[in-house]
Amino acid sequence: xxxxxxxxxxxxxxxxxxxxxxxxxxTKVIDELSLLPPLVGVNEIEELRAKVxxxxxxxxxxxxxxxxxxxxxxxxxxxxxxxxxILLQMSLVLVHGLNKPVIKVGRMAxxxxxxxxxxxxxxxxxxxxxxRGDLINSANFNPRERAPDPRRLLKGYSFASLTLNYIxxxxxNKFADFSLMDSWxxxxxxxxxxxxxYHQILTHIRDSIAxxxxxxxxxxxxxIKDRIYTCHxxxxxxxEQALTRLGDNGNWYNLSTHLPWIGMxxxxxxxxxxxxxxxxANPVGIKISSNCSPEQLLKLCDQLDPxxxxxxxxxxxxxxxxxxQSHLPKLITAIKSQGRTPLWCCDPMHGNTSVxxxxxxxxxFDAIIDELSQAFVIHxxxxxxxxxxxxxxxxxxxxxxxxxxxxLTEFDLNRAYKxxxxxxxxxxxxxxxxxxxxxxxxx
Ligand code: PEP
Ligand code: MN
Numbered sequence: 452x453x454x455x456x457x458x459x460x461x462x463x464x465x466x467x468x469x470x471x472x473x474x475x476x477x478t479k480v481i482d483e484l485s486l487l488p489p490l491v492g493v494n495e496i497e498e499l500r501a502k503v504x505x506x507x508x509x510x511x512x513x514x515x516x517x518x519x520x521x522x523x524x525x526x527x528x529x530x531x532x533x534x535x536x537i538l539l540q541m542s543l544v545l546v547h548g549l550n551k552p553v554i555k556v557g558r559m560a561x562x563x564x565x566x567x568x569x570x571x572x573x574x575x576x577x578x579x580x581x582x583r584g585d586l587i588n589s590a591n592f593n594p595r596e597r598a599p600d601p602r603r604l605l606k607g608y609s610f611a612s613l614t615l616n617y618i619x620x621x622x623x624n625k626f627a628d629f630s631l632m633d634s635w636x637x638x639x640x641x642x643x644x645x646x647x648x649y650h651q652i653l654t655h656i657r658d659s660i661a662x663x664x665x666x667x668x669x670x671x672x673x674x675i676k677d678r679i680y681t682c683h684x685x686x687x688x689x690x691e692q693a694l695t696r697l698g699d700n701g702n703w704y705n706l707s708t709h710l711p712w713i714g715m716x717x718x719x720x721x722x723x724x725x726x727x728x729x730x731x732a733n734p735v736g737i738k739i740s741s742n743c744s745p746e747q748l749l750k751l752c753d754q755l756d757p758x759x760x761x762x763x764x765x766x767x768x769x770x771x772x773x774x775x776q777s778h779l780p781k782l783i784t785a786i787k788s789q790g791r792t793p794l795w796c797c798d799p800m801h802g803n804t805s806v807x808x809x810x811x812x813x814x815x816f817d818a819i820i821d822e823l824s825q826a827f828v829i830h831x832x833x834x835x836x837x838x839x840x841x842x843x844x845x846x847x848x849x850x851x852x853x854x855x856x857x858x859l860t861e862f863d864l865n866r867a868y869k870x871x872x873x874x875x876x877x878x879x880x881x882x883x884x885x886x887x888x889x890x891x892x893x894x
Contacts, residue, residue, distance in 0.1 A: 455730035457695040465723035467566045469587040469599035477601040484693035489706030493698040504762030506838035507794040513839030517558025519873035523585045526610045533846025536635045541885035548889025560614040561683035563607045566716045644856035685711035702732035712736030736765040745785035764793040771802025772821035796839035797826040816854030844876040855880040
């Protein structure tokens with residue numbers, strides 16, 4: 452096996468990186484970041500890895516969700532806690548309906564870098580570097596703010612740390628305890644078409660808890676401090692490298708997040724991103740699109756998970772509802788033929804993006820459900836496990852995706868469209884999605 456260090460990726464072809472003019476400052480910032488404390492701990496990462504292994508066997512289910520791109524400006528108590536609330540509400544519905552533990556992983560505390568399909572953006576004949584996420588440049592369209600600025604890496608680290616600190620504070624203060632689930636009620640539930648169904652689930656869970664309390668005469672059992680894990684796309688390799696540290700057990704870990712993944716645009720064989728991910732001991736995700744052949748997938752698995760280690764690899768498929776049928780089955784067959792046991796997840800968002808006649812990027816709720824539904828059926832028919840889902844969502848009342856029980860239309864997109872990149876499910880649509888997942892699972 453070739454030797455590996457956190458910086459050996461620099462010897463490989465790297466794509467989707469920022470073009471810094473001031474490389475002296477970049478080096479200075481990376482050196483500074485390398486000395487700052489890690490954001491997550493090795494034990495938490497190993498704990499998640501063990502849970503991912505359970506989900507791969509069908510004994511747990513993983514729920515990943517959050518913004519396409521977090522904004523520095525959104526690092527505030529309301530935005531963070533409402534995202535957490537919607538993840539918790541969805542997990543309640545899933546725990547109840549799927550009857551298995553649900554692992555909650557926020558696309559949070561570090562989802563600040565974005566891959567882009569074009570290097571530049573042109574408005575009124577003026578071309579500037581594309582917005583690559585707050586970790587790199589600003590979305591404001593002027594030359595000064597669009598220029599990649601290395602100091603943003605330190606800001607990103609700080610905002611990730613503040614976000615994580617707040618998540619931990621909420622969890623430590625029982626925010627995530629089932630016994631306090633009534634307090635997760637966001638205002639929207641009161642007006643949601645799913646209000647009755649949601650409250651019925653709460654009542655059922657509350658009754659079950661009371662029954663256990665009465666049977667065991669022990670009220671402490673359900674006061675679990677459930678962990679909220681974090682994930683982000685490991686895109687900016689200098690940043691990821693700076694936060695990669697050697698654990699006491701002799702393994703290297705990315706300690707900026709529990710679960711890093713590589714995106715469809717950077718998960719190429721022998722790429723710098725694959726080289727980087729190869730050496731860290733975190734569970735790692737790969738986004739799999741229609742461009743990935745069975746042969747490529749198997750080689751990627753060999754590079755990232757040579758030992759077929761439990762809980763190591765998540766294959767996050769994102770084909771689109773029109774393409775899943777012609778791609779997923781052959782990938783499942785290939786994986787099975789090698790006796791591999793990765794965790795299969797479905798990201799029904801990224802293959803289902805469309806642009807309205809007004810030029811607005813959106814996603815249709817029905818297409819998202821359709822891909823998910825097909826994913827469940829295909830895995831079931833092939834005796835494989837769909838062990839998780841990956842959504843772009845927010846706890847806010849945005850109008851970015853079309854459809855759902857409230858029947859949002861193209862017209863509504865003008866009302867509350869906030870995302871600077873991909874459209875997210877709003878709180879209503881997210882809760883509905885959790886209920887639909889339960890129904891799909893019962894089929
Ligand atoms: C994303 O998750 O925001 C993303 C860009 O995904 P993908 O790499 O699957 O396109
Ligand atoms: Mn996205």
